[in-house]
Amino acid sequence: RAGTMLRTGIRLLALALCVSAGGDFDWTKNEKTSFYYGTFPTGFSWGVGSSAYQTEGAWNTDGKGMSIWDVFAHKKGKISSNETGDSSCEGYYKFKDDINLMKEMKLSHYRFSVSWPRILPSGLRSEHVNEKGIRYYSDLIDLLLDSKITPVVTLYHWDLPQVLQEKYGGWQNASMVGYFNEFANLCFERFGNRVKLWITFNNPWSISVEGYETGEHAPGLRTRGSGAYKAAHHIIKAHAKVWHTYDMKWRSKQKGLIGISLTADWGEPVDVSNQRDVEAAERYIHFYLGWFATPLFHGDYPAVMKEYIGRKSGQQGLGASRLPVFSPQEKSYVRGTVDFLGLGHYTTRYVTQKNYPSGFGDSYFADRDLAELVDPKWPDPGSEWLYSVPWGFRRLLNFVKAQYGNPMIYVTENGVSEKMLCTDLCDDWRMQYFREYINELLKAVRDGVNVKGYTAWSLLDGFEWDEGFSERFGLYFVDFRNKNKPRFPKASVQFYKRIISSNGFPSQREVESWKRKAVETCSSSNQLLAADPLIGHMEMVTEIVVPTVCTLCILLSAVFFMFLLRRRL
Numbered sequence: 001r002a003g004t005m006l007r008t009g010i011r012l013l014a015l016a017l018c019v020s021a022g023g024d025f026d027w028t029k030n031e032k033t034s035f036y037y038g039t040f041p042t043g044f045s046w047g048v049g050s051s052a053y054q055t056e057g058a059w060n061t062d063g064k065g066m067s068i069w070d071v072f073a074h075k076k077g078k079i080s081s082n083e084t085g086d087s088s089c090e091g092y093y094k095f096k097d098d099i100n101l102m103k104e105m106k107l108s109h110y111r112f113s114v115s116w117p118r119i120l121p122s123g124l125r126s127e128h129v130n131e132k133g134i135r136y137y138s139d140l141i142d143l144l145l146d147s148k149i150t151p152v153v154t155l156y157h158w159d160l161p162q163v164l165q166e167k168y169g170g171w172q173n174a175s176m177v178g179y180f181n182e183f184a185n186l187c188f189e190r191f192g193n194r195v196k197l198w199i200t201f202n203n204p205w206s207i208s209v210e211g212y213e214t215g216e217h218a219p220g221l222r223t224r225g226s227g228a229y230k231a232a233h234h235i236i237k238a239h240a241k242v243w244h245t246y247d248m249k250w251r252s253k254q255k256g257l258i259g260i261s262l263t264a265d266w267g268e269p270v271d272v273s274n275q276r277d278v279e280a281a282e283r284y285i286h287f288y289l290g291w292f293a294t295p296l297f298h299g300d301y302p303a304v305m306k307e308y309i310g311r312k313s314g315q316q317g318l319g320a321s322r323l324p325v326f327s328p329q330e331k332s333y334v335r336g337t338v339d340f341l342g343l344g345h346y347t348t349r350y351v352t353q354k355n356y357p358s359g360f361g362d363s364y365f366a367d368r369d370l371a372e373l374v375d376p377k378w379p380d381p382g383s384e385w386l387y388s389v390p391w392g393f394r395r396l397l398n399f400v401k402a403q404y405g406n407p408m409i410y411v412t413e414n415g416v417s418e419k420m421l422c423t424d425l426c427d428d429w430r431m432q433y434f435r436e437y438i439n440e441l442l443k444a445v446r447d448g449v450n451v452k453g454y455t456a457w458s459l460l461d462g463f464e465w466d467e468g469f470s471e472r473f474g475l476y477f478v479d480f481r482n483k484n485k486p487r488f489p490k491a492s493v494q495f496y497k498r499i500i501s502s503n504g505f506p507s508q509r510e511v512e513s514w515k516r517k518a519v520e521t522c523s524s525s526n527q528l529l530a531a532d533p534l535i536g537h538m539e540m541v542t543e544i545v546v547p548t549v550c551t552l553c554i555l556l557s558a559v560f561f562m563f564l565l566r567r568r569l
């Protein structure tokens with residue numbers, strides 16, 4: 001009993017320390033400083049990303065089962081121009097070409113996802129393992145490793161087996177926790193000897209809100225105000241279960257890390273001197289990132305979510321909060337199950353307080369009591385929602401550092417799309433976006449945020465979910481009208497490649513010192529080279545001069561002898 005009390009005490013103390021660490025984030029300190037010249041720490045990992053449904057195509061090939069996205073995209077009116085990911089970039093057939101593109105860019109890692117129904121067509125391991133699907137991922141991993149590119153593998157990038165949706169209601173149902181664990185376990189068993197960085201879920205916010213609240217994404221449900229919270233609850237538990245399985249069964253042999261990829265916009269108070277705006281911005285971030293990060297780092301939902309959703313559920317006459325509750329055992333089960341945090345980030349919003357009266361109806365959005373605004377001056381080169389606000393990236397990274405005890409972070413997604421068909425391939429705005437966002441990342445690293453790698457989104461133009469192929473995020477342009485789906489580099493390929501080769505944006509001083517070092521190495525190698533003429537000279541002395549002089553001497557002596565003999569005669 002004393003031991004339990006002590007442990008609880010230590011936990012509470014740790015939690016208090018963590019929460020107070022959250023106070024470290026200074027809302028008033030938004031330094032929109034000028035460009036920072038400098039480089040990333042040695043070993044910083046540069047990569048690109050993709051996901052199965054967005055790029056693979058081969059939707060019904062080699063024994064693959066249906067996913068919720070196959071079914072959703074085939075329904076009329078769900079996707080812009082009724083496009084589907086049936087063939088997409090044909091990545092399933094062209095992965096060797098794609099790895100060559102990555103090799104040329106000198107990338108250190110490639111993030112891709114495993115399609116669950118490609119390897120488990122009905123979702124269940126007990127029913128059938130599709131060996132052809134396994135072979136595809138296995139070959140992909142092998143070739144990446146041969147090419148010195150580290151595979152970063154996402155287990156769930158939204159393509160749930162359709163059978164699990166139909167039979168159980170997908171993430172609404174607690175049984176998904178066990179099924180996902182079986183699928184993950186199969187991946188560890190077959191690929192874990194070669195994969196060291198695992199991401200359980202990609203962007204669970206989107207799975208929950210767009211899949212179960214607004215219905216813009218598969219499975220297209222509109223269970224306003226409750227389904228999203230339920231789905232998220234099961235996803236958090238599923239993540240934790242996989243982390244524990246890996247920890248108990250695989251970690252000691254395979255020595256990998258298990259993370260999750262959370263995507264979040266930054267929320268900046270409209271007026272930082274107004275406490276209500278600051279609180280609204282805090283809520284915005286807690287309802288976005290904190291919804292998942294706080295249970296995984298601290299063991300429970302953010303206090304502000306519990307308070308707001310609880311109060312509003314009461315006002316709506318519900319007996320219990322629409323936000324599910326973690327039991328004490330569950331709290332300790334989910335807490336601390338992140339070896340690294342994957343962070344996806346694209347854009348920022350200004351946030352201010354706005355009351356949603358209870359008669360407004362249940363909704364995730366109404367629960368937050370806030371309004372989002374944008375500055376009309378912010379560039380918006382691509383998707384409607386994507387404004388380029390680089391400083392928000394540094395703010396978000398510093399918030400994570402303060403709130404979650406400076407965890408190890410991999411940026412798992414960052415990039416920008418283009419609205420129009422960029423056929424001239426001169427994507428200046430993308431280069432500008434990368435330059436500025438990566439620069440803010442560099443500033444965050446200098447602030448002490450523990451970031452180990454950056455993943456540009458994405459390698460190729462792909463199927464952009466409900467937007468179909470109309471929004472292109474790729475570094476490579478894909479001609480989707482041509483059935484061979486040829487790839488063409490946009491200008492940003494060379495640009496990103498330069499950032500990679502110089503590991504950031506070297507300052508004039510760094511460049512000078514590199515030059516000096518290069519000159520020194522050159523001059524020492526010049527000395528080596530200079531040794532060659534010297535050797536040549538020696539050789540000339542021994543091989544030409546000496547024999548010539550000797551021959552001349554002999555000749556002269558002979559002439560001299562002859563002369564003497566003549567005189568005697």
Ligand code: NOJ
Pocket residue numbers: 051054202203263344413457464473
């Ligand atoms: C996040 C998603 O994970 C990815 O699939 C998508 O392409 C990007 N956002 C851009 O919208």
